[in-house]
Amino acid sequence: MKLPAAFITKYQNLLGDQAAAFFAAFDEPVEKGFRINPNKPVTPAMRAKMTDPISYSGIGYYGRVNGNALEHLAGAVYSQEPSAMTVGEVAKPELGERVLDLCAAPGGKTTHLLSYLKQTGLLVTNEINPKRVTALGDNVERYGARNAVITNETPDHLAKALPGFFDRILVDAPCSGEGMFRKDPDAMQYWHADYPAECAARQREILTATVKMLRPGGHLIYSTCTFAPEEDEQMMAWLLATYPEFELEPIEKVAGMVDAKPEWADGNPELKKAARLFPHLMRGEGHFIAKLVYRSDAKVKNLRPVRDELKPDQRKLWEKAQKQLSLPDFDGLALQVHGDQLYGVPALMPMTRKLKIFRPGIQLGTFKKNRLEPSYALALASDDLALPKLAIDHDQWEKYVHGETFALTAAGTNGFTVLTCDALPVGFGKVVGQTVKNFFPKGLRFLATDEKTQL
Numbered sequence: 387m388k389l390p391a392a393f394i395t396k397y398q399n400l401l402g403d404q405a406a407a408f409f410a411a412f413d414e415p416v417e418k419g420f421r422i423n424p425n426k427p428v429t430p431a432m433r434a435k436m437t438d439p440i441s442y443s444g445i446g447y448y449g450r451v452n453g454n455a456l457e458h459l460a461g462a463v464y465s466q467e468p469s470a471m472t473v474g475e476v477a478k479p480e481l482g483e484r485v486l487d488l489c490a491a492p493g494g495k496t497t498h499l500l501s502y503l504k505q506t507g508l509l510v511t512n513e514i515n516p517k518r519v520t521a522l523g524d525n526v527e528r529y530g531a532r533n534a535v536i537t538n539e540t541p542d543h544l545a546k547a548l549p550g551f552f553d554r555i556l557v558d559a560p561c562s563g564e565g566m567f568r569k570d571p572d573a574m575q576y577w578h579a580d581y582p583a584e585c586a587a588r589q590r591e592i593l594t595a596t597v598k599m600l601r602p603g604g605h606l607i608y609s610t611c612t613f614a615p616e617e618d619e620q621m622m623a624w625l626l627a628t629y630p631e632f633e634l635e636p637i638e639k640v641a642g643m644v645d646a647k648p649e650w651a652d653g654n655p656e657l658k659k660a661a662r663l664f665p666h667l668m669r670g671e672g673h674f675i676a677k678l679v680y681r682s683d684a685k686v687k688n689l690r691p692v693r694d695e696l697k698p699d700q701r702k703l704w705e706k707a708q709k710q711l712s713l714p715d716f717d718g719l720a721l722q723v724h725g726d727q728l729y730g731v732p733a734l735m736p737m738t739r740k741l742k743i744f745r746p747g748i749q750l751g752t753f754k755k756n757r758l759e760p761s762y763a764l765a766l767a768s769d770d771l772a773l774p775k776l777a778i779d780h781d782q783w784e785k786y787v788h789g790e791t792f793a794l795t796a797a798g799t800n801g802f803t804v805l806t807c808d809a810l811p812v813g814f815g816k817v818v819g820q821t822v823k824n825f826f827p828k829g830l831r832f833l834a835t836d837e838k839t840q841l
């Protein structure tokens with residue numbers, strides 16, 4: 387790979403006798419990985435791929451998965467390169483926490499965080515770029531989250547609305563992406579000698595807003611996929627100097643991870659607690675990760691949580707659907723209507739004005755004349771719910787994702803039912819006698835073939 391000349395000079399100086407091995411790694415094949423979603427069943431095809439586990443993640447494996455496969459579309463697997471997986475493992479939220487993923491699209495780390503929150507607490511997952519937020523929405527929906535709010539905001543706006551609110555914040559910062567060069571050589575075209583310093587200026591702004599949203603005692607996890615000290619050790623040195631209330635927590639170095647390098651910043655030995663992942667030392671593309679605790683004693687205001695906002699006729703239709711589909715009361719959700727859509731907003735979410743909300747919670751259904759039609763998102767989030775379910779085979783699934791009506795061998799129970807394939811919920815169908823009417827979202831339909839959908 388032809389690396390930029392200024393990049394070579396810089397890392398020759400920084401890495402000394404390790405530089406040759408570092409540069410040689412750029413000519414090695416890209417390392418692929420995937421995570422399984424611990425809140426969904428494991429299918430036989432997944433089991434067959436789970437042969438090379440990643441030692442630092444109980445849910446990660448080396449290998450490649452197909453984005454058109456049943457398992458990916460149903461949120462049971464997520465493709466993620468192995469070094470990016472360390473971030474979710476270091477961030478690992480505890481059950482019930484209020485978590486923010488500030489720079490979240492397309493959702494690699496967000497889905498990892500969801501795996502550990504297990505439908506508890508709250509995940510506010512934010513993406514500033516309106517084009518990229520759609521992919522984030524798709525991945526959160528596939529993962530079946532009932533505890534996520536998706537925002538499309540600037541860090542500053544979020545900080546005004548949610549001061550001192552979060553137990554844990556992940557900043558997977560926009561960066562110069564040097565760790566992406568091998569996977570995506572086009573990333574090199576943006577790179578120039580001053581690019582890391584430009585990215586660092588933006589990272590300082592993002593972190594300044596982040597600090598305002600962390601509760602005293604809360605954790606901040608900062609990561610980049612670049613090797614540039616300006617964005618890594620020097621950024622953490624700046625944070626510690628600017629906000630002395632922060633303290634770095636040690637990250638265990640396993641599988642070839644190494645201590646971050648104080649000598650690449652202000653020499654503060656504390657910086658060693660952060661981790662560097664280099665492609666010549668471990669199986670992955672490269673990352674930097676730091677975990678900090680916020681030892682502030684600032685007082686924070688309690689924010690008023692969201693509440694139900696249903697009109698009486700809407701509540702009646704909801705209660706009718708609840709009965710028909712054996713839906714629980716969803717105590718952890720506040721029911722709200724936007725247009726004709728019914729959403730379950732995580733009840734821990736504060737009432738906020740003026741925020742650009744891409745999705746306020748889980749979409750539960752669409753109000754039609756005199757009925758509530760259950761949503762695709764609800765089906766995908768039904769693994770642990772007692773909704774009516776009907777198992778279909780792969781051939782029927784291929785028809786289903788193509789938008790076709792299909793026949794059953796014997797008449798089923800009439801009405802809406804969650805269709806499952808290899809035990810994974812894949813969407814709603816409506817059984818009428820021996821026929822299943824198709825409710826797979828029109829925008830997601832595709833021509834599935836066995837080869838195209840092989841995991």
Ligand SMILES: C[S@@+](CC[C@H](N)C(=O)[O-])C[C@H]1O[C@@H](n2cnc3c(N)ncnc32)[C@H](O)[C@@H]1O
Binds near residue numbers: 490495514515518588
């Ligand atoms: C490294 S990527 C995030 C990858 C994501 N965490 C994942 O695991 O899939 C950084 C994200 O930050 C967003 N971003 C760019 N400028 C930003 C800013 N000023 N504030 C917050 N986010 C920003 C980018 O649009 C991009 O999606």
